[in-house]
Amino acid sequence: MGYAYDDQNIFAKILRGEIPNKTIAETEHTLAFADIYPQAPVHILVIPKGAYVCFDHFAAEASDAEIVDFHRVAARICADLNLAPGGDGDGYRTLSNAGAHAVQDVPHYHMHILGGRPLGPMLTRREGA
Numbered sequence: 001m002g003y004a005y006d007d008q009n010i011f012a013k014i015l016r017g018e019i020p021n022k023t024i025a026e027t028e029h030t031l032a033f034a035d036i037y038p039q040a041p042v043h044i045l046v047i048p049k050g051a052y053v054c055f056d057h058f059a060a061e062a063s064d065a066e067i068v069d070f071h072r073v074a075a076r077i078c079a080d081l082n083l084a085p086g087g088d089g090d091g092y093r094t095l096s097n098a099g100a101h102a103v104q105d106v107p108h109y110h111m112h113i114l115g116g117r118p119l120g121p122m123l124t125r126r127e128g129a
């Protein structure tokens, strides 16, 4: 049990500078960059620089400084791109896929920030939920 981090995943390569990215924000602990296949006019990925596989791994094992920095970067992006409702923006969605049922493609924790158009329902409803 537990998490084994694969340091050959695409985001690890981005963090090492082996693959280019369109950087939106960068701090000591966090990198944010444009998703290569955007699913909305705004589609940004926020990732910790540390080796965490998914949300629960990050939230359980990262330092307080990493966790705070990650969320502050995400919040600043929402404000700077005028998405935040508190700044009169039209809103946005954050989401994070973990594991097989959520179809997580890249096994390095990332938060998607989506916005710039009405995003529709969270999930497609299905009989039996």
Ligand code: 5GP
Residues within 6 Å of the ligand: 010, 019, 021, 022, 033, 034, 035, 036, 037, 038, 096, 097, 103, 104, 105, 106, 107
């Ligand atoms: P997941 O399915 O793991 O939640 O999302 C992975 C995301 O990473 C997808 O939205 C996909 O478009 C994005 N992605 C995959 N490869 C690359 C890449 O090389 N560069 C960037 N910027 N995004 C990528």
